[in-house]
Amino acid sequence: MSTLPKPNPHPSRRRLRDGSVFWLDLWMAIGAVLLIGVCLNFLALRHPWRWVWHEDPALALSTMSQQWLRSIKDPIRVVVFHHPEEKDTPLSRIMGLLKEYREANRNIQVEVVDYLRERSKAQQIQTQYQIQEPLEEECLLFATGDRSRMVSVKELTDYGITQGEEDGTMVMKALGFKGEMLFTSTLMNLIDQRPSVVYFTQGHGEHDLNSEALDGYLSLRQSLEGRNLQVRSLLLHQEGTIPDDAAAVVIAGGNQPWSGEDLGLLQAYLARGGRVLVAFHFKSFGMLTGLEDWLRSWSLQVGQNVIDDITKFSGSELLVGQLAPHPIMNPLLGTATPLVMPLPRSVTPMNRPLEDYDLEMQSLAFTTTNGVAKSEFSRGAFLHNPRVDARGRISLACAMEAIPSDQSGLEKIASRLIVLGDSQSWNNLHLSKGGNRDFASLSMNWLLERDTLMGGLGPRPIREFRMDIPEQTLKQLQWVLLLILPSGVFAVGFLIWLKRRY
Numbered sequence: 001m002s003t004l005p006k007p008n009p010h011p012s013r014r015r016l017r018d019g020s021v022f023w024l025d026l027w028m029a030i031g032a033v034l035l036i037g038v039c040l041n042f043l044a045l046r047h048p049w050r051w052v053w054h055e056d057p058a059l060a061l062s063t064m065s066q067q068w069l070r071s072i073k074d075p076i077r078v079v080v081f082h083h084p085e086e087k088d089t090p091l092s093r094i095m096g097l098l099k100e101y102r103e104a105n106r107n108i109q110v111e112v113v114d115y116l117r118e119r120s121k122a123q124q125i126q127t128q129y130q131i132q133e134p135l136e137e138e139c140l141l142f143a144t145g146d147r148s149r150m151v152s153v154k155e156l157t158d159y160g161i162t163q164g165e166e167d168g169t170m171v172m173k174a175l176g177f178k179g180e181m182l183f184t185s186t187l188m189n190l191i192d193q194r195p196s197v198v199y200f201t202q203g204h205g206e207h208d209l210n211s212e213a214l215d216g217y218l219s220l221r222q223s224l225e226g227r228n229l230q231v232r233s234l235l236l237h238q239e240g241t242i243p244d245d246a247a248a249v250v251i252a253g254g255n256q257p258w259s260g261e262d263l264g265l266l267q268a269y270l271a272r273g274g275r276v277l278v279a280f281h282f283k284s285f286g287m288l289t290g291l292e293d294w295l296r297s298w299s300l301q302v303g304q305n306v307i308d309d310i311t312k313f314s315g316s317e318l319l320v321g322q323l324a325p326h327p328i329m330n331p332l333l334g335t336a337t338p339l340v341m342p343l344p345r346s347v348t349p350m351n352r353p354l355e356d357y358d359l360e361m362q363s364l365a366f367t368t369t370n371g372v373a374k375s376e377f378s379r380g381a382f383l384h385n386p387r388v389d390a391r392g393r394i395s396l397a398c399a400m401e402a403i404p405s406d407q408s409g410l411e412k413i414a415s416r417l418i419v420l421g422d423s424q425s426w427n428n429l430h431l432s433k434g435g436n437r438d439f440a441s442l443s444m445n446w447l448l449e450r451d452t453l454m455g456g457l458g459p460r461p462i463r464e465f466r467m468d469i470p471e472q473t474l475k476q477l478q479w480v481l482l483l484i485l486p487s488g489v490f491a492v493g494f495l496i497w498l499k500r501r502y
Helices: 011-046 063-070 091-104 119-128 179-191 218-225 260-271 291-296 330-334 436-447 471-501
Strands: 076-082 108-114 139-144 147-152 157-163 170-177 196-201 229-234 246-252 275-279 300-302 306-308 312-314 317-320 339-342 347-349 357-366 371-374 376-378 381-383 395-404 415-420
Touching (some): 063 179, 091 108, 091 179, 139 179, 147 179, 330 436, 339 436, 415 436
Parallel strands (some): 246 275
Antiparallel strands (some): 076 139, 312 317, 376 381, 395 415
């Protein structure tokens, strides 16, 4: 008996059956992909593993910052006040670095507010944290609880004067990014609710802490207070003592003599482990205030002169770029940021042994080898006397640390002293010039041993990539991008269509 061939199913039924299998396979594949995605996300959430593909040093957190950030328990709010129309702003670096902070501690929350288009939200944040200053430029707000600190975006980039590659002229160029340095120190200041007290002496012609005049110190005061320092005035002849809560004493300028009683108080304070900063004003030229002899007893020589040099910022303002390696100066050295000093005096370590103390002293800043000391004044000008005045590389600032020796029997508490040949570099007119503001902050950090605000957190170098393309090559590249590449995509698409069609 012959077997009858099975009838072929109707074409419409065959297509339906084949289509059902196709859709079943498709939905199973989609389900498998979704299941794999869910599993991978679950593993990534439980066992995160980050790869850093970039090599930008400005976006890498130091080990110290990472360890300290992990210890933060309170929620931290970071608000970036930004406006898209602002030019030459390092927003990408800021956001990239803040992402690293958030990865180190999930208690840190970051948000971006356009302070012009989202004016009501910006004002609400200002009111919440009692910020009095108007938002007129890009800045960052760090806040926890009802406490807040502000950081200006302009402070995040270090600029330096470098020689142009084309014509050799001196140009200002971005050299370093201080994001981690300022962000970490701001967070430390925000969490530490016990600000150190720094006293500025008054009554001898010093700079006025509350003055908005060009020679006032209001800008410096505000800058130090923004770094979690409490700044107070001190009238020694009225107080008769240096307060016990004095973390440091600053003598800024002055053209009046110090009494023996005041110098005795200063000597006793420094000898018991105090921290003192002395800065001289050129208006004390030709007179002895008593501070000169007192500093000589600590093996530091302040010259009765005014120093000149060939490198100028403008007029009588020296551009001081010869900086020595020291914890105070290293961040400035890393970005080749010079200081601006108008009419400084010489400050030279005498390297003389001191009874009961082991001294470590070092010059911080120098003139070039063309420096000239001028100790005479005639007809409205300072003059060089070749018989007594030095020429060459002249020291303009010094730092000293005195530790009681083993034979002294004194408690081993280090005394620290900084002597600056020019107090005007920190007044309202000059504080924002060059690296003066950073120099003031770093000096106070070293005096107070706030090394965590400096160690390893200097400005990170900004990498610059340059590609020179001749004009003819640029035109050829333009034709490739506008004509050849689109035509190639069209040709490939046309060939695929032909293959499917025939």
